[in-house]
Amino acid sequence: MNISSLISALPGATAQGLIWGIMAIGVYLTYKVLDFSDLTVDGTMATGGAVCVMLMINGTNLWVALLCSVLAGMAAGLVTGIFHTKMGIPPILSGILTQLALYSINLWIMGFKANQGINVTKYNLLVSARNVRHLGMDNPIFIMLAVTAILIVVLYWFFGTELGSSLRATGCNEQMAKAQGINVDRCKRIGLMISNGIVALSSALFAQYQGSVDVNMGRGAIVIGLAAVIISTVIFGKLFHNFGLKLMAVSIGAVLYYIVIQVVLWLGLNTNLLKLLSALVVAFFLAIPYWTKNAKNMKRSKGAKHA
Amino acid sequence: MLDLINIRKTFNPHTINEKVALNGVNLHMESGDFVTVIGGNGAGKSTILNAIAGLWPLDEGRIVIDGQDVTGLCEYKRAAFIGRVFQDPMMGTAGNMQIEENLAIAKRRGQKRGLCIGITKEERQQYKEMLATLGLGLEDRLTTKVKLLSGGQRQALTLLMATLTKPKLLLLDEHTAALDPRTAGKVLELSNRIVKEHRLMTLMVTHNMKDAIAYGNRLIMMHQGRIILDISGDEKRCLTVPVLMNEFAKASGDELATDRALLS
Numbered sequence: 169m170n171i172s173s174l175i176s177a178l179p180g181a182t183a184q185g186l187i188w189g190i191m192a193i194g195v196y197l198t199y200k201v202l203d204f205s206d207l208t209v210d211g212t213m214a215t216g217g218a219v220c221v222m223l224m225i226n227g228t229n230l231w232v233a234l235l236c237s238v239l240a241g242m243a244a245g246l247v248t249g250i251f252h253t254k255m256g257i258p259p260i261l262s263g264i265l266t267q268l269a270l271y272s273i274n275l276w277i278m279g280f281k282a283n284q285g286i287n288v289t290k291y292n293l294l295v296s297a298r299n300v301r302h303l304g305m306d307n308p309i310f311i312m313l314a315v316t317a318i319l320i321v322v323l324y325w326f327f328g329t330e331l332g333s334s335l336r337a338t339g340c341n342e343q344m345a346k347a348q349g350i351n352v353d354r355c356k357r358i359g360l361m362i363s364n365g366i367v368a369l370s371s372a373l374f375a376q377y378q379g380s381v382d383v384n385m386g387r388g389a390i391v392i393g394l395a396a397v398i399i400s401t402v403i404f405g406k407l408f409h410n411f412g413l414k415l416m417a418v419s420i421g422a423v424l425y426y427i428v429i430q431v432v433l434w435l436g437l438n439t440n441l442l443k444l445l446s447a448l449v450v451a452f453f454l455a456i457p458y459w460t461k462n463a464k465n466m467k468r469s470k471g472a473k474h475a
Numbered sequence: 476m477l478d479l480i481n482i483r484k485t486f487n488p489h490t491i492n493e494k495v496a497l498n499g500v501n502l503h504m505e506s507g508d509f510v511t512v513i514g515g516n517g518a519g520k521s522t523i524l525n526a527i528a529g530l531w532p533l534d535e536g537r538i539v540i541d542g543q544d545v546t547g548l549c550e551y552k553r554a555a556f557i558g559r560v561f562q563d564p565m566m567g568t569a570g571n572m573q574i575e576e577n578l579a580i581a582k583r584r585g586q587k588r589g590l591c592i593g594i595t596k597e598e599r600q601q602y603k604e605m606l607a608t609l610g611l612g613l614e615d616r617l618t619t620k621v622k623l624l625s626g627g628q629r630q631a632l633t634l635l636m637a638t639l640t641k642p643k644l645l646l647l648d649e650h651t652a653a654l655d656p657r658t659a660g661k662v663l664e665l666s667n668r669i670v671k672e673h674r675l676m677t678l679m680v681t682h683n684m685k686d687a688i689a690y691g692n693r694l695i696m697m698h699q700g701r702i703i704l705d706i707s708g709d710e711k712r713c714l715t716v717p718v719l720m721n722e723f724a725k726a727s728g729d730e731l732a733t734d735r736a737l738l739s
Contacts, residue, residue, distance in 0.1 A: 330579075330588035333572075337580050340569040347528070347567065348636070349554035350583040 174434040179300045179309060186312035186425030187295070187374045188392055190319060192422040193411030193415050195367035202325070202339040202359040207263030208248045209367045209393060210284025211270025212241045216368030217375030218277040221286045230292050234372055242361040244270060249357030271475020274383050285380040293376040308377055315373070316419050319366065323414040326362075335359050391446050396422035398453040398470040476675060477504040482526055482536035484602030484700075496522040497699035500536070504678070504693075507687050509670055510720055511687040512680045514697035515727070520680040521562075523697070524646045525660065527678070530704030541643050555585030558675075560630065560650040560666075569624030574582075574613060574632065577621055578602045580690040603682030605635060609665065626660035631665055645670065647679040651686075686713045698727045 177178075191213060198206040216237040225232040244266055254406070278284050286297040293344040295308035304330035325330045335343040338355040345352050400414070400421030408414050429446075433439065479502040486494045491585065497519050504510060506525055514520045524611060525531070527538055529550040530659035535548045540556050550687060568577050579594040579602075606614040609631050613624075625644050637645060647666060651659035668676045669692055681687050687694050703726040706714060 183554050205666050326590075328593050329590045330583055331590055333576060333580055333593040336572060336576075337569045341566070342573045343561075343566050344569050345580075347548045347554055347559045347561075348580050349551050349586075350580070350588070351551050 174431065177263055177434070178427065178431050178452035180297065181426040182383035182423055183297070183300050183308040183312060183377065186309065186316060186419065187370055187377055188277060188426065189388060189396060189419035189422035190373065191315060192396035192418045193319065193323070194363040195368065196397050196415065196418045197363040198266065198359060199365070199394065199397060201336055202356060204259050204339070204360065206248060206262070206357060206363060207260060207390055208244055208266045208360070208364055210386045211267035211274065211387045212244045212364045212367045213371045213389035214274045214381065214383055215244060215270055215277070215380035216371030217385055218274045220372035220373050221381045222277055222279070224286060224291050225284065226245060228472050234238055237368045237372035238365045241364040245360035245362070245364030246357060249360040252322045253353035266402045268396050271383065276379065278383065283382040286376065286402055288379060295377045296379065297377050318414050320415045327411055331358070362447060376460065388443050388446065391450050392425065394454070395425050395446060395450050398450065399424050402453065476506055476541055477502070478539040479527070480537040480539070482538070483503060483524065483534045487539045487682045492598045495700050497526060500700070500702055502513060502695070502702060504676055506676050508693055509677045509691035510679070510695060512678060512695055512697060513684060513693040516532060518697040519700040520697050521648050522680060524648050525679060527644070528557055528646060529560055538733050549566045556643040557646060558642035558668065559646045560633045560648065562649040562652050564626040564629040564633070564653055568629050570581055571620060573618045574621055575599060575602055575617040576633065578639060581639045584640045605673055609635065627654050627662055630654065630662050634662070634666055634669060636676065638673060642676070643676065645675045645677040647677065649680050652682055684716050684719055687718065688719065696723060696726070703727070
């Protein structure tokens with residue numbers, strides 16, 4: 169156990185965390201703002217990369233490829249939205265169905281191969297792991313900070329608009345939203361499209377970062393996203409009340425998640441057990457609000473007996 | 476004007492839990508009518524309000540508001556014409572959003588919501604003045620999250636939201652039932668004031684016979700999904716609780732014993 173090996177791994181963890189932080193912001197929008205547990209992201213987290221890599225291999229411009237990735241993600245979100253709002257399928261199942269369908273679609277996009285590489289020396293990529301220790305503007309950490317900042321500004325603006333407010337109202341109190349004339353089904357579809365578009369963007373960036381896209385890239389993405397959201401609420405929940413700051417906290421949460429993972433691996437955990445650990449940690453934190461509520465009720469009923 | 480024409484609704488048809496909730500309801504209201512609705516549990520009071528609001532499709536009948544047939548419109552589209560306050564104070568407002576955000580959403584009821592800024596400076600000033608008229612001190616708390624307000628404050632706010640864009644019809648569904656008596660009285664007075672000020676056509680469901688008599692210019696009583704009593708004008712003004720109880724007994728027969736306890 170050499171501390172310098174851990175330290176040398178930190179820039180990579182930070183860059184990865186920032187990229188997955190974009191995805192976590194997408195998860196935050198559905199899970200927290202829209203109150204919709206959207207499992208589509210496990211599929212979209214590979215779709216974005218697949219679209220981006222395949223387009224670029226075939227000569228498409230970087231920015232066009234990124235835009236197409238986002239659009240592909242939005243389409244996936246729309247499908248989940250239609251499953252839920254037009255076909256009456258429960259949220260979680262809607263997401264699972266799209267996610268499953270996306271597995272085939274992602275393979276199809278990638279020419280029925282499980283993975284596709286894209287070499288940073290041959291293509292003009294926005295972010296690459298190769299530059300993670302450069303002290304220059306091509307360092308993925310700087311670029312991701314900029315991308316995150318722009319995304320947060322755009323989202324902050326959007327959720328302050330009339331449409332954005334109606335999305336928030338839908339997630340907060342559907343009954344009230346309907347009574348105020350808001351088309352809640354439409355809001356859910358829009359929210360799912362935005363969220364999955366963001367996740368696909370993250371996916372496209374991550375594929376570039378690691379120089380390849382894998383059909384299993386998104387497996388467990390929802391758990392990583394939730395972990396980032398939970399870490400952010402535990403650490404910054406009391407501190408940040410502004411929507412923009414909350415989104416920033418989610419991004420920081422993702423970075424912290426990757427640093428913790430790095431530390432755990434450095435301590436000697438078998439890489440294959442990582443997902444087990446992630447799932448257990450997230451389950452534990454998701455249980456906390458439930459336990460505290462129960463504990464309060466117990467206290468109250470005890471108090472009543474004594475009275 | 477509101478016209479309910481032979482409205483019928485049965486919940487869980489052809490099952491053990493079948494319940495005829497509305498059994499041919501006819502009602503005509505003029506603009507500016509303030510109608511109070513009473514009746515025992517399961518009489519169909521809230522159901523009639525939900526039918527008008529469009530929570531589910533009717534089995535039969537038509538609903539016409541100011542000459543426009545709204546029977547086929549879904550809930551959120553009807554909201555363009557209808558303001559609503561619910562029994563549960565949590566239901567009418569978005570708790571995680573600020574007071575001014577809730578008001579801004581209500582202000583755009585019936586309008587297209589696009590990418591314009593969700594709340595303008597002029598609006599804020601207007602909300603401040605409106606909140607001041609409630610006398611609850613909310614005018615200085617525009618950016619407070621609504622979930623931090625008390626039940627009475629939330630109902631007062633919901634009432635303001637329901638009438639911010641003047642609705643063609645206001646539906647009050649036992650909106651004071653969940654409040655303590657003093658707060659309930661305040662909210663009721665406030666409702667009365669707003670209704671009179673804007674001459675709003677209003678349907679108010681209540682459990683309280685005294686309130687039903689004290690407010691509005693017309694009173695209807697429901698029983699087993701039908702309107703069994705319809706009193707307005709001078710007759711309504713002279714109405715007392717015992718008279719109403721008597722009428723209720725006549726109309727509903729032997730169920731009086733249980734319902735008297737509920738209604739008194």
